Amino acid sequence: MNTNLEQEFVALLEDNQNILHKICRLYASDVASHQDLFQEMVIQLWRSYPKFKGDSKFSTWAYRVSLNTAISLYRSKRNKISTVDWDQSFANIKYEEYNSEEEEQLKFLYDAVRQLNDIDKALVYMYLEDKDYAEISETLGISEVNARVKMNRIKGKIKEILAKKGIV
Amino acid sequence: MDGLDLLKQHWNKDGDFPKVNKEEIRRMLYKSSSSLAKWIFFVSVIELFLGLAFNAWFFFFSDVEMGRDTDPLWLKIIDQSINVISYVITFYFIYTFFQAYYKIKNTNNTKDLLNDILASRKTVNQYISFNIYLIIISLTIGSISFIIEKHIFDKSTGEMMLYAIFTIIAVSIMGFFIIKLMKFYFRLIYIRLVNKLDKNYDELVQLED
Incomplete structure (x- = not known):
């Protein structure tokens, strides 16, 4: 995988992550599903990133793909899943x-x-x-x-x- | 002021979100997706190949176990034609499914995305229905072949009637159970996977119509 592309994507996403958090806040009902949906959005964004040509702003593109993920692709899981171990970041989230x-x-x-x-x-x-x-x-x-x-x-x-x- | 406007006032102020760092994001990139499209894809591929396996079995079964030698030419022709047609149709379905699946893009607008996912799934549903018909047709052909093999036409009218009624009942019962089983399967797997998509798609088209 192209490391430059990865670095570029990770940096853009880090700056724009609140878009994802805001969508999660409306679609998720607790911290676990917030994490879960956030992760799925990141995966979907990363997969379609090579096709992002910069016709629109990154933020516009990101919120559209994220909304589509929440509406069409996300499947809530009943069992605890293998989310990346990043619970620490979520310690202060309010539900x-x-x-x-x-x-x-x-x-x-x-x-x-x-x-x-x-x-x-x-x-x-x-x-x-x-x-x-x-x-x-x-x-x-x-x-x-x-x-x-x-x-x-x-x-x-x-x-x-x-x-x-x-x-x- | 209505509720949403109140929420809007706070929407941008309220920045109490976790901060996910670069390393955490990087690790997420290569996690396996749990998306519905992926599950639908797996289930569909399994179904398509089970169908293909069934076709292969049907071909083998009808060649070896049925009273081949005793079958009249017209029955053999029908049987072979169905085999050929079923293969052509199976490959058509497999092709259509993969084509529909690769059309799915999460960068489309929501309605098109939902439509594309559901279209790929619809192909597989049609394929399953096609296989059910194929099972029923194969049962019927099997029965006709059986009747011919047993020289039923040479027997008395009463015996012929008995055989005919018995065969019709047997085929109907088997057909009935196969359809019941399929419906149960759909409730179990399909509806769970597609329900959400169907609901959301309906929500979008409702107004447009």
Whole structure:
């Protein structure tokens, strides 16, 4: 394997790793599945990296491949898998503990998003990342109008989930 | 302000993520993937080659064990034609599957990616259905061959009827169990693998239609 390519990729990924973490945060429900999904995304990114021609920014390309991995390729495993031993890095990740009232509210919001289906989560991710509807529609392969319709429905769904918990 | 906007305010502030270093990333690159596409690929290849093995067995079995010598020419021609056709179709399926599989690119848009994975799988499903038909046809041909071998046509009408009814029942029961077994297999393996993809794909096409 080309070591230059590897070095280049590893450096770019290290700088852009938060993209992956943010997606994991929406798709994974605990630290173990966060690690698992993160690893699968890295593998998929690395495999398609030779075809990345720099037509778009690395970050744009990376979030698209990562979202596709979460939606299409990732298979959650029930048993503990052979993830690289990197638990140390994850020592401070938050899935359960929240302190202030505001953080509590955020936790409910994240929980609500995690109850959405895989496609809706992708839309939420792109919405939170401030992507415009043209980009959202291009990433998912749906029309812009439908992306808007879907986004409105998602907002409704989240309201519903929160209402059920008596939050809104 | 709705929930998502509140989340958006915090989205970029909230940088409480782990920092995975270069060495850890490097080690991850060569870990084996657990992707659905990979599993679907393995299961499909196994199924395709089991089908091929079945075809080979069918060829061998129908040549040696059946009452070959007693078969009339028309039955031999049908039998041989089915053999040839089944090989041609099997290779067509194998070719289509590999072609569809190599089309899968995670850099496509999500809908195309899901579509490509599901298309590769659909080929294998059609292949399995084809094999079920082949089993049923081979059972029927086997029965006809058996009937001819036993000189049933020379026997009394009552005996002929009895043989015919017995054969129809036997073939139907076997066909029934084969289809049941296949359905059970699909529930066990296929649905577990493809369910997520189907659901997500439907979610995307629903609005487009």
